[in-house]
Amino acid sequence: MALDRTDLFDIRSLLSEEERAVKDSVARFTDEKVLPIIGACFDEGRFPKELIPEIAGLGLLGATLPEEYGGAGLNAVSYGLICQELERGDSGLRSFASVQSSLCMYPIFAYGTEEQKRQWLPRMAAGEVIxxxxxxxxxxxxxxxxxxxxxxxxxxxxxxxxxxxxxxxxxxxxxxxxxxxxxxxxxxxxxxxxxxxxxxxxxxxxxxxxxxxxxxxxxxxxxxxxxxxxPNVKGLKGPLGCLTQARYGITWGPIGAAIACLTEATDYTKERVLFGRPIAATQAVQLRLADMARRITLAQLLSLQLGRLKDAGAMQPQQVSLAKWNNVRMAIDIARDARDLLGGAGITTEHCPIRHALNLESVITYEGTETVHQLVIGRELTGISAF
Missing domain, CATH: 2.40.110.10 (Butyryl-CoA Dehydrogenase, subunit A, domain 2)
Structure with a gap:
């Protein structure tokens, strides 16, 4: 049997029925509502605000929060899959949902009063308050x-x-x-x-x-x-706790961007004929596509294990740093290489790799630069801070 080219290790089989349903529903939304318009939005420098009601209607804002506050009560792996499928559309859309959920709703839930939670969270989950x-x-x-x-x-x-x-x-x-x-x-x-x-x-x-x-x-x-x-937090522990939540989602998001780039590069190289054969028939191209698939597979396994640790209450910030560093670096390298495989066609937003490559320049910088996360792991290994 042929393997799923975007899931070579059958990660899907490791997901629960609910997790698969979440992934599939967000994937449909991305395919049907995001991909047809996102290239034009990028060209125009416009955030597609018209998608907010449907994003909220799917339960994607504050998805892990309890239902009594408007959330969907989903687990961390489901939230990660939401980020993956949104970023398969565009990093900007995942950033919107990530900020709303992890950086705004989470601190109210974790550090706020009961009155603050009741006042804000249900309306934020409904997309009425951004x-x-x-x-x-x-x-x-x-x-x-x-x-x-x-x-x-x-x-x-x-x-x-x-x-x-x-x-x-x-x-x-x-x-x-x-x-x-x-x-x-x-x-x-x-x-x-x-x-x-x-x-x-x-x-x-x-x-x-x-x-x-x-x-x-x-x-x-x-x-x-x-x-x-x-009132329930003081010091950097507050904002850093929020960033850990958001960075967790970022470990998943770039996997979606990388999958989009691999898919488009594979399809293009099978159709592009040079010197009498598709360029996908050359060893040089197959080696590059295979390396993309290898790196995506490793990132998928890394984020899934991170999500299982988070759901078990055992996830550590250093583990998030390692996954954020690895997975964003993986995605930006794949986006750039996919752009190259598309040749001249790759520089237009009619194809996704250049858009993902440009977006990932921000993702690799925000919520901890690559260097910061490398130094977090270096400190963990040596016990010495080099900041």
Whole structure:
């Protein structure tokens, strides 16, 4: 029997019935609704907002949260499969869902009050309230402790001043989860984006994540009540805990991008005839396609085991770093090589590899650069921090 060229080790057989159903439903959505429009969205620099109701209707926002808060109660592997199939469409779409679920809904669920959970999470799961995550600052990058945004207590309120940079969903968002320095350490705040003094400015001229909204956020004496503070965490543990959730999903997402590139490169090389035969009939091309399949298979096994560890409550942040490093590097290399196999045709967005390659330039940078994750593993191996 012929193997599934995108699943050579039959990962599907290791999934539960529910996990397979989740994967299939998101795959259908990507095939039917995302792929027909996403190339044009990338060309136009436009996020397809019209897809948000259906994304929410499929239960993809806050999918792992309990149903009482609007979530679907899915396990971590199912969430990973959601990320994989969305990113098979485009990294920008996966980023939207990842930020909403892991960086905005998760901190409210994990660090918020019961009142905050009831107020925000069901509407966020329904796509009625969109969130963004304000951690990165213009000068900060990989050093979030070097945070300049600060919040000062003033009676029963907090007054926030500062700025954040490279914020996905910034100009779409109704609320921002903002991390700021206080006299009592770094704390998180829920900031409605219609609050006086809050400004979001969309970042233009991007060559990556063009089908995504990226913004700078500015806070000029933004006043919010203490009821908007996330009371159950202080220090970098809060935002870093959110990033671990999001990075877990990122280990899965690029697998989808790589699968899309391998599929298109394989089909193209079988159809492209040079010197009297398809270029897929040459050893050089088959070696490259085989190497893509090998690397995708290893990434699939890595993320599946990571998901099983997460569902067992045994996942460690260092393991997430290893998987994020490996899988994004795998995907960006495959996207670039697939682009090359398509020759001149590969430079247009009529084919997906150049779009995925450009998007993955952002994915390999955000939520921990490749170097940062390498150093996390180096520290784990040696016990010495080289940051």
């Amino acid at each position: 969130g963004c995550f304000g951690l990165t600052e213009p000068h900060g990058g990989s050093d979030p402790a070097n945070m300049k945004t600060h919040a000062r207590k003033d009676g029963g309120d907090w007054v926030i001043n500062g700025s954040k940079m490279w914020i996905t969903n910034g100009n779409l968002a109704h609320i921002a989860i903002v991390w700021a320095q206080t006299e009592d350490g770094i704390q998180g705040f829920i900031v409605p984006t219609d609050t006086a003094g809050f400004t979001a400015q969309e970042i233009k001229h991007k060559m990556s994540l063009r089908a995504s909204v990226t913004s700078a956020l500015y806070f000029d004496n933004v006043r919010i009540p203490d009821a908007n503070r996330l």
